[in-house]
Amino acid sequence: MALIVPVMVRGINNLSDARYCAGMGADSLTFRLDPAWPDHLSPDAVKELGGWVSGVQLIGEFDTLSVDEINALAQACGLHGVLLHRRRPAHELAELTVPAYKLITWIPDMLPEDVELRFREQQATYAGFVLAQAPSPLPSAAQLTRLTEQARRYAIWLGEGYAPTDIRNFVETVRPAGIVLEGGHEIKPGLRDFEEMEAVFEALEDE
Secondary structure, three states: OOEOOOEEEEOOOOHHHHHHHHHOOOOEEEEEOOOOOOOOOOHHHHHHHHOOOOOOEEEEEEOOOOHHHHHHHHHHHOOOEEEEOOOOOHHHHOOOOOOEEEEOOOOOOOOHHHHHHHHHHHOOOOOEEEEOOOOOOOOOHHHHHHHHHHHHHOOEEEEHHHOOOOHHHHHHHHOOOEEEEEOOOOOEOOEOOOHHHHHHHHHOEOO
């Protein structure tokens, strides 16, 4: 299935999600590999899941590990990129063997010029910025206008929650670098409810 915008699906932890999302046209799948998280996956599990899919980027999520440890896991798991949860200095990022994305949070009361500065200072060292979690309340009309302007200048990925109703219109208006969905858990091995995710993929299908 061809989509009008790249889709990243985070937190893949089972074969049902991996194969379904790849088949629906997802651009990338992320795996939580940092052992600091209780729900992290082992390298062997990631290699096994990655072996069942093709045509998608495999991305590891990390927080506390050193760059050397991240590089070792990237090689062992065949990762195409990493999603970093905390900011790292430029000299560390330069040592990564795969492109890095930065997970960032929406700060409602942050001055527009400070937001702009944050993107501008980091754009040379990251392949993109991932705002996966939509704020509550959602951005105002003025904030959405600024976000649209920023999406023209920087590679910004947005969670589906930013568009609670018409996600296709949202994508066509804001034109983010991509949309971020969240993986889930199987009801039992091999059984998973994809109704909500399917609605998003179908809304983003390239007609």
